[in-house]
Amino acid sequence: MEALQARLKTPADLERYRAAIKAKQETITHRLSVCGGTGCAGGGSARIRDYLQDYLARRGLSARVALRFTGCLGLCERGPLVIVSPGEIFYQKVTAADAAEIVDQTVLKGELVERLLYTDPLNGEKYVSANEIPFLKKQSRFLLGDNWRLDPASIEDYLGLGGYAVLAGCLDGLNGAEIIARLKASRLRGRGGAGFPTGIKWAEGREAPGDQKYIICNADEGDPGAFMDRSLMEGNPHSVLEGLIIGGYAIGAGEGIVFVRAEYPTAVKNIRLAIARAEEVGLLGEDILGSGFDFRVSVSVGAGAFVSGETSALIRAVEGQVGEPRQKPPHLAQQGLWKKPTVVNNVETLANVPLILRLGTESYSGIGTASSKGTKIFSLVGKVNNTGLVEVPLGMTLREIIDDIGGGIKGGKRFKAVQTGGPSGGCLPASLLDLPTDYEALSEAGSMMGSGGMIVMDEETCMVDLARYFLAFLKEESCGACFSCREGIARMLEMVEAITRGESSPGQLELLEELAAVVKEASMCGLGQTASNPVLSTLRYFREEYLAHLVDRRCPAGVCRDLISFRIEAGICNGCGACRKSCPAGAVEGKKKEPHRIAAALCTRCGICLETCRYGAVLKE
Amino acid sequence: MVNLTMNGLEIAFEKGASLLEAARFFGIEIPTLCYNEGLNPYGACRLCLVEVGAPGRSRLVSSCTYPVQPGLIVRTHSARVLKARRLLLELYLATCPSSKIIQDLASKHHVTRVRFKQKNEECILCGLCTRYCAEQMHGHAIGMVGRGAERRIGSAFNKKSEDCRLCGGCSYICPACQARCQGPDEKSAVCGACLNLAPPCLDDHDDAMCYLDPCAACEMRGER
Structure with a gap:
């Protein structure tokens, strides 16, 4: 994409620029989206991208085949993932060695690479298109759906999908109060955990006296097993940024801050890049699109304290102090950052803002339950077949999420509990699987929505x-x-x-x-x-x-080491000696080809013998 | 002035003051460990908990950090408050039994047994010493180090701070024991004790007020 000649000065400039981007994109015949999300990157997807890039260049295809290194595509369990469009052909468990074949077969000949297609673990069917895979089909991917269509480093991709049109519309035709009225009508609630109505929060920020105000994006996601905010920031940083700018405009803030933890280097990099690009084209800075609204955004990198996700602690951390919460009141809308009125919103909340204004409040509040509107991203992890990032309408039952989307429990084991809401949440048993994922319903059951972590446990969890x-x-x-x-x-x-x-x-x-x-x-x-x-x-x-x-001094799940013991069944053991060799404590004794036994005094109950034995002779009691 | 209800009484109190200040002004006794009139409230000991809000929607807050609010309903000694206060005192006894202040508060609240594993900590991290040093002496010689269970009082790099004027205020104000004078052994970063001073304290630092009582240095010189 050729560089922009000058900053965009009016909404019409933006539309002209968008049209130019779309015209340019029409010369592309194929797109390869390599997932660069947390799981796939860990699986080596950067190397796949490099191989593809190299191979496309060698075949002289670089001009008409676009290669993207995208944010999380969702099905982390099957990563690294590559989606080829047109056709949205979904390739899973791709390796760098498959790169040339994908280009030769699929891009050039239009044929499928059968072995890379997704086979559903439940019904055994093979799927070609990403849109047909049950895991993705049953979701409502409003926030994550564009991830494979855009390169997080490219503002052009976001603009090509209609990005920043909502911002331009707000700056051109709506005042802050009107935007807040729409948010209130949408009944959007904070996605960070507590579920406070975002419209009311913004109204408090807007009404607070003072000419210097701040809006902060809270990206200090720290729950074990949660990566929703991280994936949004990594995959679609401009959607978060657009929400932040609209928020700043609505409450009358001149400055926005993204507080993101240092443990998320890609998120930090991508949001910084997004800010820089938005400044370049004129969507940040002075007099945005000729509206007279000035807004700047900076990034504040947290030192990795979980407690800094608490809003008052977060503000202290941004100020350079130790992240320790303080008593509220005074509320942040009255006395926040540098003692000025401040609004703090979660990443996912902000990403919802442009969506609501684009869909219209009526169709948005048609999604979800009576008190919980819209969709929610959950990171579905633990003992399910399909671990990954799922976005579903609020109110979908836990059973639908775990069984239909998650593909049920791994290894045919029995479901035991699901932990929602991270360390502050709670564990819900099988009897509550039909509970809707709704702020109130989860709280009443003793858990909480939290930021969206969902850890599934089977009978082997104590x-x-x-x-x-x-x-x-x-x-x-x-x-x-x-x-x-x-x-x-x-x-x-x-x-x-x-x-x-x-x-x-x-x-x-x-x-x-x-x-x-x-x-x-x-x-x-x-x-x-x-x-x-x-x-x-x-x-x-x-x-x-x-x-x-x-009472019984027994761990039913067989996890707590002090309450379990291992025994070798003499009738089954053939004396192969594998357990004896693998035992790190030297607790297994026995002669070759004679039944072995475990010396309880030496055994540390690590379970390696159980895993090693091929004959099922080691028993856990 | 702000009008509010405290224990069923309509009261008016100055804006910006805390619930604890209002309660004490009206003669309502609320126990504290980390509060001192001369220092910024910290809200760490949680003993000054009071119940605020309309019945059914009320919650417990630390009265030392909660400002008086118009129309607020406050209950300083509700069953919910007392239950929490007693359990906290039991936890204090289980953690730091050698403090006379804690022992006295526990006995005043009829806490007669400790069901938790007995420990013998020397510090309850009430932060009086660090706030005293920072706010009254502008010393910042000691501060909180670490987070969560690792949290402790210390000085930068665990060295005796050059900003310490040996005023002894930290040990004077301590309700537990850590900042008490440890004798000539320098292992404590807090002070290192007056016995090490040569020449003793006030000869060199006439502007620093000495709060050590008894001060071993004074006793050595026979001034006491």
């Missing part, structure tokens, strides 16, 4: 051990200021650890519940107030499992 895991995470990540949170979490962890070691007594469960309730009530910020949820929800739905540890 719920006490899971509570221990989240407590250990929070023990590290609490800022440590409130005694109730710092000491409370440490003590809950201590008690849960004692349970996993079988060193506890039944009365401890009641004390644990009592303490969990006080940690929830007495702590200052959202972290402490939700820190007990993993304990409380597992106690509520899986109390028998706690009792099995306490």
Whole structure:
């Protein structure tokens, strides 16, 4: 794309520029979208891109075949992914060695590379088009759907898809109050976790007195197993930026800040690039599109503290202080960054803004349930067949997400629980699988929407051990200021650890519940107030499992090492010696071709012998 | 003035003040560990919790950091508040039993047993010493280090800070024990003790007020 001669000065300039981009794009016959999302990049997709680029150049195809290194395409389980259009041919588990074949067969001859096609694990059918794959077909990918159509580094791709038209429309014809009225009517709720209505938040920001205001995009996503915000920032940074600029215009802020954690280097790079490109073409800076509205955006990189995702802590972090929450009120809309009125929105919330204004509030609020509107991105991880990023209408039941989209539990095992909402969320059992993913319904069940992490667990997960895991995470990540949170979490962890070691007594469960309730009530910020949820929800739905540890000294899932033992069944063991050789503790003894046995005193219960034995002679009890 | 309801009484109190200040002004006793009139409120000890909001939609907040708000309904000694306060005191006893202030508060609140594993910490991280050093002495010689369970009081690079004027205020204000004078052993970054001073303290730092009581240096010189 040739460089722009001058900054865009009017909405008409923008449309002319867009038309030029589209005309240029018409010369392209094929597009190859290589997924550069978290999972696929880990699988080596950058190398696939390099090979493709190199091969296209050698075949002289570079001019008419466009190669994109895109954001997350969703089905991380089958990565690295490559989509070839036209036809949206979906290739999975691609390696660099397949690059030449994809170009020769599919691009040049229009034939399929059969072995790279997706086969559904449930019905065994082969699918060609990305649009037909059950995992993607059952989703409503409003926010993520464009990911394969655009290169995050290219503002032209975003403009070619109609990007920034909503911003131009707002600047040209709407004032801040009108935009806020539309957001209120759409009933969009914050996607960061608490679900506060975005329209009301913006109205508070707009009405707050002061001529210097800020709007901050909160991209400090830190939940274990969550990568929704990261993928949006990596895959479609301009959609987030457009939402941020509209927000700045609506509340009257002159400055926007993207607070993103340093652990997301690609997100940091892509949003910086997006800001730079938007400045170049004139969608950021002074007098945007001739509207008289000045707006600048900077990036603030966080040092990786989970608690800095809490809005008041985030503001301190942006100011260069230690990220520690403070008591609200005064609310951020009155006293935020540098004591000025500030609005903080989550990444996904901001990406929803241009979508709402484009679709219109009526069709947007047609998606979802009575109180929860629109779609929500979940990172579906754990023991499901199709792990990945899914975007569904709010209100879809957990069962539909896990079974229909996620393809059910891996290895034909039994579903046990799903953890929603990250460390602040809770675990829901099989009996609640028909619960709709709705802010209220999840809260009532003792979990929460959170930012959208969804960890699926099968019968081999110990719920006490899971509570221990989240407590250990929070023990590290609490800022440590409130005694109730710092000491409370440490003590809950201590008690849960004692349970996993079988060193506890039944009365401890009641004390644990009592303490969990006080940690929830007495702590200052959202972290402490939700820190007990993993304990409380597992106690509520899986109390028998706690009792099995306490009373029977038994871990039903076979996870807690102090409560399990390994034994070799003499009738099955043929004395091959594989377990003896692999045991790191030297606990397996026995002569060749004679049944072996495990010395309990030496055994560390690591389970390697169980994994090594090909005859099923090692038993876990 | 701001009008609000506290324990069923209609009260008016100056704007910008905290609920704790209002409660104490009207003679309502609320226990605290991390609060001091001369320092910025910190809200860390959580003992000053009060219940705010209309019944059914109320929540617990630390009264030292919560400003008086028009029409706010505050209950300083509701069953919910007392339950939380008592459990927190039990947790304090289990963590730092050697503090007389904590022992006294616990006994005042009828906390007579400790069901948690007994520890013997020397610091409850109330932040009085660090705030004292920063706000009253403009020293910033000590501060909070680390996060979560790793959090502790320390000085930069764990070296005795050159900004420390040995005023002793940190040990004077400490409700627990860590900042108490540790004797001539220099392992504590907080002070290192008056016994190491040569010539002793105020001879060199006449403007610094000494709060150490008793001060071993004074005793050595026979001034006490």
